[in-house]
Amino acid sequence: MPLPSYRKFLGAYTSASERYAEAFYGIIMVTGCTGMVSLGVPPEESGVRFMLWTALLVNILWGLIDGLTVVYGSMVDEVAADVAVDNLRSGKESEKAADDILDELDGTLIGKLGDEDKVKVVEVIRSADSYDHFVNKVRWEEIKRILAIFSIDFVTVFPVAIPFIFFDDVTQAVRWSFVIATFLMAYLGYQWAKYARMRRWRIAVLFSSFTIFLLALSFALGGI
């Protein structure tokens, strides 16, 4: 898939903040697991190849699990919203149902409304002519969303795994991999904070400190 089409694909099936979060998980998973495995592999070339495969397999599995849990987790939340709407419309625990609905909508523009307007929104939902329930099936659209999330986790392996291709010694490879991961995490933290209008350098330093801590942990446990 050419790069513009891939970007379009990601844009259609993931939000910007989700993309930052997935890249964050991808880098952390690969550095965490390679750091841990480096404690037990032989320091010669076969060990480096083993690490490369570990990095790839860990992120393939993580990408699939992450994609599946995001899709199924949101399915659970959609069904919970349906239950709250049904309870509100049938008058069963309607006060709790109204609270649950407003909680569910709190992240949208409705969360910015005053209490009176929120009550009006709940009333419209209660007295609506019809309400279609969420279709809880994994269709092609959901599969594409899983693939989009999976692809972000998968792509983030490559910059961090480059040293495992070029170095013959595990210690050297792991150290360089951590250096790359530290800079990537700082860049990611900076961009994410910029998007969220937070303190960019503070988040960049916080993110890179995670990989530095992982490096120190592997070192303290007798690894690299």
Add this chain to the structure above:
Amino acid sequence: MEPQDVPINRAVGEATHLPKRMINFIGETLSLGDRLSELLYGVLMVSSISGLVVIAGPPEDSGFYYMLVVLFITIVLWGLLDGISYALLSAADRSERESLIESLETEGDATRRKKAIAEELDETLISRLDQNSKSQIVEIINNGLPRQMERMKKNRLTAFEKKIVLAAFLLDFTALVILVIPYLLFDTLALAALVSHVIALVMFVLLGFYYAKFAHLSKWKGAFVAGLLGLILIVFAESTNLVLI
């Protein structure tokens, strides 16, 4: 009752209420889908990290303490990372919403303004209402959104987002507490790891069951798929020598 028993009873009472308070706190902070996902991530992290450490760690008795320390540090770190990323996601979504409000303020055309509001509601339960009700809600938002708000310059984590960090951390930690018990009870590392992985497998099955139950899908199919996923992870790890169980 002796006077000194009163504080002891109160302390015991508070201690027995602690798990209930913790469950309530997590329930108020994370959605049902997020709670299930967090538990699954916790089980996954503990079982895979303990698997990696079994090959990496020393085989003698000191391996137990080594394993416990590594698991503890890993889960604390993972819980924090997970919680922080959740809180940042929430902060980024808030920033997105502020950007939308700012753009709506400058939008002079009422039709375009309403269209933008309707698009924002497209992925919520509002989109499943009939057309007339949707239009009414768009109208309420259009009239009710605060005007000339102070522009958001710097975004900070809210008290609720800080609670999200703690709630995600607690759920990951719960998985650690359950799966670490075999390492405290058994003498050999390989046996403890085996029992821990069996418990993890049971937890995978239960989580799959509840995912499916709350998503109104086939419960036993959900339990089977999640159990199979857990089993594949363990068998795969064994066949590639990633886990010595």
